[in-house]
Amino acid sequence: MALPQTDRAWLRRPSSATVGAGTGWSELLLILGGAAAVLLLPRLFGDPQGVDPDGWRLTAYFAALTAATAGVRALRSSLPLSFAFLSLAFPFSTWLWLLGYGGPAPGLIGGPNSLARNAFAGSAELLVVLLMAVAFRYLTPAPRPRLRLLARPTLLMLVFGLGGTLLFLTVGFALPASLLGREGVPLFALGGSAAVALGVANATSAIAQEIQFRGILLAALERQQSQGVAVLVQGLIFGLSHLAIQYEGPAASFIPIVIALGWIWGWMTVRSKSLLPAMLVHIVADFYVLAVVVSGLYGG
Amino acid sequence: MASTVVDRHRHLLRCATLLLALPALTLLASPPVLAASTWWVSAPGPTRDLSDVASNSSTTTLGISGGRSYWLDVERGSLLATGDQGAATFVAASETRGWILNRDGSLYSSQLGGPARLLQSLPGRALGLAVSPAPHPTLVAVTSKGIYLGPAGDRLSPRGSPPAGSSLLALTGPVVRGQPFVVATTRGIYLLAADGHLALSRNSPRLGAGAAVAELGDGIIFAGDDRGTIYALYSIGWTPIFQILPQGGLQGVPNLTAMVGVGPDAAYVATRGFGTLLTPDGGYSWYRAAPSADVVALAALGPIYSRNPSGLVLAATPRGLFIHHLQTLPAPPTYAGSAETAQLLGTAAVTAVAAILAIAGLWAITRRRRRRLFV
Numbered sequence: 001m002a003l004p005q006t007d008r009a010w011l012r013r014p015s016s017a018t019v020g021a022g023t024g025w026s027e028l029l030l031i032l033g034g035a036a037a038v039l040l041l042p043r044l045f046g047d048p049q050g051v052d053p054d055g056w057r058l059t060a061y062f063a064a065l066t067a068a069t070a071g072v073r074a075l076r077s078s079l080p081l082s083f084a085f086l087s088l089a090f091p092f093s094t095w096l097w098l099l100g101y102g103g104p105a106p107g108l109i110g111g112p113n114s115l116a117r118n119a120f121a122g123s124a125e126l127l128v129v130l131l132m133a134v135a136f137r138y139l140t141p142a143p144r145p146r147l148r149l150l151a152r153p154t155l156l157m158l159v160f161g162l163g164g165t166l167l168f169l170t171v172g173f174a175l176p177a178s179l180l181g182r183e184g185v186p187l188f189a190l191g192g193s194a195a196v197a198l199g200v201a202n203a204t205s206a207i208a209q210e211i212q213f214r215g216i217l218l219a220a221l222e223r224q225q226s227q228g229v230a231v232l233v234q235g236l237i238f239g240l241s242h243l244a245i246q247y248e249g250p251a252a253s254f255i256p257i258v259i260a261l262g263w264i265w266g267w268m269t270v271r272s273k274s275l276l277p278a279m280l281v282h283i284v285a286d287f288y289v290l291a292v293v294v295s296g297l298y299g300g
Numbered sequence: 301m302a303s304t305v306v307d308r309h310r311h312l313l314r315c316a317t318l319l320l321a322l323p324a325l326t327l328l329a330s331p332p333v334l335a336a337s338t339w340w341v342s343a344p345g346p347t348r349d350l351s352d353v354a355s356n357s358s359t360t361t362l363g364i365s366g367g368r369s370y371w372l373d374v375e376r377g378s379l380l381a382t383g384d385q386g387a388a389t390f391v392a393a394s395e396t397r398g399w400i401l402n403r404d405g406s407l408y409s410s411q412l413g414g415p416a417r418l419l420q421s422l423p424g425r426a427l428g429l430a431v432s433p434a435p436h437p438t439l440v441a442v443t444s445k446g447i448y449l450g451p452a453g454d455r456l457s458p459r460g461s462p463p464a465g466s467s468l469l470a471l472t473g474p475v476v477r478g479q480p481f482v483v484a485t486t487r488g489i490y491l492l493a494a495d496g497h498l499a500l501s502r503n504s505p506r507l508g509a510g511a512a513v514a515e516l517g518d519g520i521i522f523a524g525d526d527r528g529t530i531y532a533l534y535s536i537g538w539t540p541i542f543q544i545l546p547q548g549g550l551q552g553v554p555n556l557t558a559m560v561g562v563g564p565d566a567a568y569v570a571t572r573g574f575g576t577l578l579t580p581d582g583g584y585s586w587y588r589a590a591p592s593a594d595v596v597a598l599a600a601l602g603p604i605y606s607r608n609p610s611g612l613v614l615a616a617t618p619r620g621l622f623i624h625h626l627q628t629l630p631a632p633p634t635y636a637g638s639a640e641t642a643q644l645l646g647t648a649a650v651t652a653v654a655a656i657l658a659i660a661g662l663w664a665i666t667r668r669r670r671r672r673l674f675v
Contacts, residue, residue, distance in 0.1 A: 026665045034658035041654075042647040057651050064655035069662065074670075078662050 024224025027078045028233070031085060035061060055093035062086035070139075080140045084220035087132040088212050088241060095125035095205070122204035129208040136216050145219035149211065151274035160268045160277035165284045172288050206282040213238045213262065214269040214278050227270060235262030261285065340576070343614075343621035345377020350616035353599040354393040355473075355560075360412060361601055362391040362398040363616065369400045371413050374601070374614060374623055382408070382416040390429035392473070394437040397452065401429040405443050409453065420455050422448055428471030430481055438494045440481050442468050447483070449496050459496035463487050469511035469525075475561050475600075482513045482521055489513065489523055489533075503538045505531045514559035514567050520582060522567050526555045530569065532583050541583040544571065560598040562613055562626060570595035576615060594618065 038061045039054055065082040069075040098121035109120040133147055151157070213234055221230035239259030265278035353372070354362040362382075363372045369388040371380040382400065385408050390401040396412040399419075403426050408416035424445030432438045437452040446461035466487035473481055480491040489504035501521075510526030524530040528544035544554055554574035561567045565582040572594045578587045597616040615622040 027662060030658055030661045030665070034654040034661075037654045038651050041650045042643075045643065045646050057647060060651050061655050061658075064652075065658055065662075068655075068659045072663075074666050075659070075662050077666070 024081065024221075027081060028221075028224070031065065031078075031081060032237075034065075035085070055089060055096055058089040059086070059093045062089050076141055080136070080145065080220040080223055083132075083136055083140065084217045087129065087136060087216045088237075091125045091128040091132065091208060091212065092241075094128055095121050098124055119204075122202070122208075126204040126208045129211050133211050133216055136219070140220075143223075145216075145223065147211070147215045147219055148269055148273055148275050149215055151272075151276065153274075153276065154272070157272045157274050157277050160272050161280035164264075164268060164277060164281040168281055168285055169288065172285075202286050203283050206286045207279050209238075210265070210269075210275050210279045210282055214266055214275055218266060218269065231263060231266035231270060235259050235266050238262030238266075340615060340622040340624050343372075343374050343377060343623050345372075345379065349618050350597070350621055352389075352391050352597045353614050353616045353621070354391040354398060355599045355601060361599060361614065362393045362400065362410070363621070364388045364391055364400075369398075369408075369410075369416065371398070371410070372621065374612060374621060380413050382410045382414070385416045385418070389426045392429045392431040392439065394431045394452065395434040397437075399429060399431065399439060399452070401426045401441055407441055407456070422456070427468040428483075430471050430473035432474050432479075432481070432494065433477055440471065440473065440492060442471055442483065447492065447498070449492070449494075459492075460498050469507050469509075470513045470523075472513045472515060472559075475515050476517050479515060479517070479519065482515060482523075484511045484513045484523060489521075489538075501533060501538070504533070505529075505538060505540075510556050512556050512559040512569070514561045514569075516561035516567050516582065517564040520561075520564070522559055522561070522569070522583065524556050524559065524569065528554070528556065530556075530583070534582075542579075542586060544574070544577075557594065557596055558598040560600050560613065562600045562611075568598050568613055568615075570598050570615065595622075 035058060038057050042054075042057070062082060062085045066079065066086045069079040069082045099117060109116050133149065137144055137147055217237065218230055218234045221233050224230075225233065236259055239255050239262055242255060242258045265282065268277050268281070269275055350363050350365050352364040360371055360373045363370050365379075367387045368384070369382045369391055371382065372378075382398075385400065386402045386404065386406060388400045389403045392399045392401075398410045398412070400408040400410065400416055401422075402408070405422035405424055405426055407419045407422055407429075409419050410416040422441055422443050422445070424443035426441070426443055428440075428442040430440050431452060439450060439452040439456060441448045441456055446458050448456035449459045450456040463485070466485040468483065468485055470484040471481065480493045483490040483492050483498070484507050486506065486508070487500075488506055489501045490498050491501050492498050505523060507523060507525040508527065511523070512525070513521065513523045515521050519533070519535065521533040522530060523533075529540050530542040530544070531538050532541045544556070554571040556569065557572050558570040559567060566578070566580050567583070569577045569579075571577065575588055576595055576598075579585060580587070595615045595617050599614045599616075601612045601614060611626050613624040613626065615624070
C-alpha cells in the first residue's frame with residue numbers, strides 16, 4: 001500500500017545536513033566558553049605553559065564532557081560535539097608528548113627533534129585520529145555522521161586538489177613577506193627544515209588535521225547547524241586552535257590566514273564530498289610553511 | 301510566522317556573535333611581533349633628516365643632519381651645532397669626544413657640546429670614519445687616497461691603502477678593546493689592527509653595493525649587502541647565516557642600510573622598507589622590530605656590553621631619530637617544590653570546575669529544551 005505523501009515525508013531518514021540545524025548554538029558556545037576558561041584562567045596565577053601543558057588541560061576538560069554526555073542519556077545530543085573536540089585535543093597532546101614536549105617523553109624512537117622521532121610521533125597521532133574517527137562514526141547517536149574519508153576519487157576532487165595546490169603556492173610566494181611575518185631564511189637551518197617538511201611527519205600531521213577538522217568536527221557541527229555555518233565555525237576553530245602551537249610566538253599574525261584556509265578547505269570538502277583534495281593542499285601548505293616561513297621566523 | 305522571523309533573527313545574532321567573539325580571542329595571545337614594533341620610540345625634540353649617528357658611552361652622541369654635525373642629547377631632544385665647518389659626511393664618538401670627517405677630507409674634533417676644531421686635512425674624498433672604545437681610543441679615517449690611523453687626538457698617519465682596483469664599501473670600529481677595525485672592500489673584508497697591520501680575512505665574502513659590517517664582540521663579525529645575504533665570521537671562518545627574503549613577487553629583496561652590534565651575541569640590521577631585524581643569539585634567530593621609516597644609520601650607546609644591558613640603540617631615519625632602550629629579556633619563571641604543586645593543583649581545579657559548570661550548563665539547556673517540547 002502506497003503511503004500518502006505526508007507520511008512518506010515523515011518517514012524519510014533525516015539527513016545530517018538538516019537535523020537540528022540552528023539549534024546547537026547554546027551547547028557550542030558553552031563548550032567553547034569552558035575551553036577558553038580552562039586555557040586562559042591558569043594564566044592568572046602561573047606562566048602560560050611552564051608547568052602544565054595546555055593541551056592536556058583541554059584534553060581532560062573535553063574527556064570529562066565526553067564521559068558525561070555519553071553516560072547520561074539526557075545529555076547525549078551533545079556527545080558528537082564533545083567527542084569532536086576531544087578528538088582535536090587528545091591526538092595533539094599525544095603528538096606533543098611523543099615529541100618530547102609537555103611532560104617526560106618516552107624514549108622509544110630517535111633522539112629529541114630527530115627526523116625519526118618526528119615521523120614516529122606523526123604516525124602515532126594519525127593512528128589515534130583514525131581510531132577516534134571510527135569511534136565517532138559508530139558510537140555517536142543516529143544519524144551517522146558523514147566523515148567523507150572513504151570517498152571514491154572524482155574529476156572534481158582532482159581539480160580541487162591540484163588547482164588548490166597551485167593557487168596556494170602562487171598566492172603564498174606572491175604575498176608580501178611582512179604580511180606573512182617572515183623575515184628571511186637562516187641558510188644553515190633550511191636543510192633541516194626542508195628534510196622535516198618533506199618527511200612523514202609533515203604529511204601525517206596534515207592528514208590527521210583534515211580528519212579532525214574537516215572530518216569529525218565538521219560532521220559534528222553539521223548535526224546542529226546548517227552546512228554553511230558549520231563550515232564557517234570549523235574554520236574559526238581550526239584557526240584558533242593553531243594558537244596552541246603559536247601561543248605567544250611571533251606567528252600569531254598567521255591566525256586570520258589559517259582561519260581563511262580552514263573556510264576554503266571546508267568548502268572544498270563539502271563541495272567535493274571528500275577529504276582528499278583538502279588533504280593534498282594541506283600537505284603542500286605545511287611543506288611551504290615549514291620550509292619557507294617558519295624557518296624564517298624561528299631560525300629553523 | 302512571527303516566531304519564525306524572530307528565530308531567524310536570533311540565529312543570525314548568535315552567528316554574528318560567534319564570528320566576532322572568536323577572532324577577538326586571538327588578541328589575547330599578544331603576539332611579540334606587534335610588541336616588537338613598539339620597541340622603537342621616537343626621540344624627543346625637533347624631527348631632523350639624519351644621515352649618520354655615532355656611538356658614544358652616554359646619552360649624548362654626534363649626528364649629521366642636512367650636512368651639518370650636531371651633538372644630540374637623545375633623552376632630552378636637545379641639539380648643539382658643532383659650528384659651520386663644511387659638509388660633514390661621517391661622525392665617530394668615544395666618551396666625551398667626537399670626530400667629524402668632511403666630504404673634502406677635513407678632519408675635525410669636538411668635545412661634548414663644544415665647537416668643532418680642525419685636526420688635519422686628509423688627501424682625497426672621505427669614505428669612512430671609525431673609532432675604537434675608550435680609554436686610549438684609536439681613530440681610523442679612510443679616504444679615496446688611503447687609510448689613516450692614529451691615537452685619537454693626534455694627527456693621523458697613512459697606513460697603507462686597500463688593494464689596487466678595490467674600493468671601500470664600509471668601515472666599522474671594534475666594540476671591545478683589542479679587536480681590529482673591519483674594512484669591507486670590493487675585493488673582500490680586511491681586518492685592520494690598532495698597530496696599522498692590514499690583513500685580508502680568509503674566505504671573506506665579496507660584498508657589493510649597500511655593504512654594511514658590524515662587530516659583535518668575541519671576534520664575531522657580521523657583513524652583508526643589498527643582495528640580502530648576511531655573513532658571519534665565527535671561529536670556524538666566514539659562513540652565510542641569513543637570507544632576507546623578497547618582500548613580494550615583484551618588490552625584490554629589501555636593501556640593507558646599516559648594522560650595529562649591541563652585545564656579544566646581539567646585533568641590529570637595518571633595511572630599506574622592511575624595518576630593523578634583531579638577532580639576540582649571534583645570528584641563529586631573527587626578529588623584526590620596525591620603526592615607521594627607513595633606517596639609514598644605527599648606533600649603540602651606553603653600557604651595552606654587560607650582563608644587564610641598559611644602553612640605547614639609535615636609528616637615524618629621514619623622519620628623525622628613533623630610540624630602543626635595551627633591556628634584559630624576561631626569562632621563563634622556574635618553579636620548585638610547593639610553588640609547582642600549587643600551580644598544578646590550581647590548574648587542575650580550574651579544569652575540574654570548568655568541566656562541572658559546562659556539564660551543568662548542558663543539563664540546563666537540555667531540560668529547557670525538553671520543557672519547550674512538552675509545553
